[in-house]
Amino acid sequence: xxxxxxxxxxxxxxxxxxxxxxxxxxxxxxxxxxxxxxxxxxxxxxxxxxxxxxxxxxxxxxxxxxxxxxxxxxxxxxxxxxxxxxxxxxxxxxxxxxxxxxxxxxxxxxxxxxxxxxxxxxxxxxxxxxxxxxxxxxxxxxxxxxxxxxxxxxxxxxxxxxxxxxxxxxxxxxxxxxxxxxxxxxxxxxxxxxxxxxxxxxxxxxxxxxxxxxxxxxxxxxxxxxxxxxxxxxxxxxxxxxxxxxxxxxxxxxxxxxxxxxxxxxxxxxxxxxxxxxxxxxxxxxxxxxxxxx
Amino acid sequence: xxxxxxxxxxxxxxxxxxxxxxxxxxxxxxxxxxxxxxxxxxxxxxxxxxxxxxxxxxxxxxxxxxxxxxxxxxxxxxxxxxxxxxxxxxxxxxxxxxxxxxxxxxxxxxxxx
Numbered sequence: 505x506x507x508x509x510x511x512x513x514x515x516x517x518x519x520x521x522x523x524x525x526x527x528x529x530x531x532x533x534x535x536x537x538x539x540x541x542x543x544x545x546x547x548x549x550x551x552x553x554x555x556x557x558x559x560x561x562x563x564x565x566x567x568x569x570x571x572x573x574x575x576x577x578x579x580x581x582x583x584x585x586x587x588x589x590x591x592x593x594x595x596x597x598x599x600x601x602x603x604x605x606x607x608x609x610x611x612x613x614x615x616x617x618x619x620x621x622x623x624x625x626x627x628x629x630x631x632x633x634x635x636x637x638x639x640x641x642x643x644x645x646x647x648x649x650x651x652x653x654x655x656x657x658x659x660x661x662x663x664x665x666x667x668x669x670x671x672x673x674x675x676x677x678x679x680x681x682x683x684x685x686x687x688x689x690x691x692x693x694x695x696x697x698x699x700x701x702x703x704x705x706x707x708x709x710x711x712x713x714x715x716x717x718x719x720x721x722x723x724x725x726x727x728x729x730x731x732x733x734x735x736x737x738x739x740x741x742x743x744x745x746x747x748x749x750x751x752x753x754x755x756x757x758x759x760x761x762x763x764x765x766x767x768x769x770x771x772x773x774x775x776x777x778x779x780x781x782x783x784x785x786x787x788x789x790x791x792x793x794x795x796x797x798x
Numbered sequence: 799x800x801x802x803x804x805x806x807x808x809x810x811x812x813x814x815x816x817x818x819x820x821x822x823x824x825x826x827x828x829x830x831x832x833x834x835x836x837x838x839x840x841x842x843x844x845x846x847x848x849x850x851x852x853x854x855x856x857x858x859x860x861x862x863x864x865x866x867x868x869x870x871x872x873x874x875x876x877x878x879x880x881x882x883x884x885x886x887x888x889x890x891x892x893x894x895x896x897x898x899x900x901x902x903x904x905x906x907x908x909x910x911x
Binding site: 571 | 800810815819825829834835882883893894895896897903905906907908909910911
């Protein structure tokens with residue numbers, strides 16, 4: 505039994521922790537739409553909402569009663585996320601939630617970033633994947649501490665898993681924590697991890713209309729990175745149109761264009777990280793006076 | 799895609815409420831789901847049935863109240879209806895919209911025994 509929250513056995517596995525946590529994610533269904541016609545409509549619809557006092561049950565007439573809940577479905581996750589955010593804030597940690605499709609170059613961007621910033625900043629990484637510890641091993645090869653979370657059948661990290669990962673990872677005060685989410689442009693949008701910013705990474709080998717195909721993710725992100733720009737001469741990718749689509753779903757989104765392979769444009773990303781960290785450190789002058797970590 | 803996770807959360811909310819309010823059976827559940835919340839209603843219904851099987855809400859009817867999408871248009875300076883996040887303002891065609899409604903994901907109320 506877990507001492508943090510009392511959760512039991514499950515599917516998600518955090519490296520170095522022998523108990524898992526699946527109770528939020530038993531994604532056993534693969535093709536819900538194939539079944540919806542047999543299951544979707546067989547409810548009685550006895551209580552149409554907004555059509556008169558259908559559920560105004562008079563006391564004594566029935567044993568049934570109404571209970572007002574008025575609670576956000578994601579409230580449990582939001583509580584875990586709020587606890588994580590408090591932890592990050594108390595320790596002056598900049599936490600970034602990196603989200604993208606599989607294969608956008610997240611891990612490569614991360615390894616390059618780590619190699620070029622590790623002498624300047626204290627860094628650590630949480631890697632989310634359904635299976636394997638390959639990505640955490642790629643990160644650890646840079647000499648920075650990394651922890652793998654395998655979500656098993658789950659399609660996203662949640663606030664609860666990240667809270668647990670904190671107990672093993674113990675990121676340093678004033679450090680930068682990268683959380684590489686499961687490659688998926690749908691589900692991670694809804695699950696707050698307590699991060700300061702979501703960063704959406706889109707590679708130019710994908711469609712320029714991804715921001716409007718997956719609007720929730722680009723709406724939830726503060727920064728969009730267009731990666732693999734070294735390949736633009738060989739592609740029909742329309743950068744301006746892509747940025748325009750991103751601004752349609754999120755007028756305030758910032759955009760950086762870079763190539764994690766060639767290094768073109770990557771200094772802008774480092775400047776963005778430094779600036780975001782300085783904002784976090786405004787509450788911790790003791791940590792950031794020099795802008796450097798010991 | 800994450801509707802089953804959401805249904806697990808709904809079940810948690812119901813179980814906590816049952817413990818504090820002293821009931822053992824949920825007959826009906828009313829949810830408020832915003833049009834812009836990214837939830838597929840059919841997947842939600844399917845997930846709800848699977849997740850609640852054998853629980854206090856086994857067989858409960860699921861009533862979903864859809865909340866329409868709304869945004870503040872900065873050019874028109876008024877609230878306008880939107881169906882998707884990337885919709886333009888239906889009056890002036892601008893994309894300078896701030897979503898103000900339709901992101902709800904709430905358990906509104908339960909009918910219980």
